[in-house]
Amino acid sequence: MNQQERILEEFRAVFNKLVWLNRSEMEEALKGHKPSEVHAIEYIGKHSDPNVTRLAEAFYMTRGAISKITKKLLDKGLIESYQSPDNKKEIYFKLTAQGREVFEIHENLHRSFRERDDAVFEKITDEQFESMSRFLDAYTRHLDTEIHKQGIRPEDGPTPE
């Protein structure tokens, strides 16, 4: 295993550990709501006029899947839908009071996770941070170039926020 594979593998491992560690606490605090539902609530709470298509693009999921999730959230009364007077096709979502509660719990938990790990990030120097950031930027640009080379298929490609 060379340098390249090692660094990517290490990152993957850290990420997995992080996800696994946070999940149990998150699930405990938000019992009764599935991770995908909470995720959608977070997005809806943070963006203006979100609709099924936007959520699907942001989550790299199909519109069908999102449609089912928002249906559940509507049934639970965590979100409500509204439309623009000049567009009868698109359906937007916003949080209800009850949805905002879930949103806040989620935000607070995220804050606590961040604080928990602050120690590690305080120890990295600005140079270290800059170093990683430059690497990531370079890698992203490289991948974008490669994606472009392959002949892009924008309809199923990621369109991150």
Added chain:
Amino acid sequence: MNQQERILEEFRAVFNKLVWLNRSEMEEALKGHKPSEVHAIEYIGKHSDPNVTRLAEAFYMTRGAISKITKKLLDKGLIESYQSPDNKKEIYFKLTAQGREVFEIHENLHRSFRERDDAVFEKITDEQFESMSRFLDAYTRHLDTEIHKQGIRPEDGPTPE
């Protein structure tokens, strides 16, 4: 969004892009085999005496899920099972000739992905590499400590290779 969140978010983005870019090519080359099947073939080809439990631990999946995947691979004739004379319970797997073909195609593709991205990794200095590596080690240790604090539940925790 602070430093901490930014760096993690950037890594997630790079990772997603990487997965997405490689997937189409991989699926094209290994048509007829599901990603999870190929993944299992890779593991079986690289480890000695792998069984359902080992695969489940390595992939962070349940034994039930792995059991179904290996069943399919057996039916396809890509792997075969064998047992030790002094253990009638554990069932190990190894690749058949046909399975090795899939294994090789997969390995070659990975090699080509690596070569494709070499340029990016060649540009990072040894200091940069060291810097990232130290950060990752520190983060892993920190998370291990936190996991330990929480009261460990080894039965559903990750047990990476």
Added chain:
DNA sequence: ATTATTTTGTTTCCTTGTCAACAAAAATAT
């Protein structure tokens, strides 16, 4: 040695997401 506990693999049921087909609305072409 016998009993109790743990490990291993499989199966059934359930949930979640993808895919494909569809209708309604909007955008574009002609």
Added chain:
DNA sequence: ATATTTTTGTTGACAAGGAAACAAAATAAT
């Protein structure tokens, strides 16, 4: 203006994976 194409959201059929229950074998306890 009308016709065609694209976008948007929904639904039903299907596949993948998780949870739980289970039997068989191995291990530990007594």
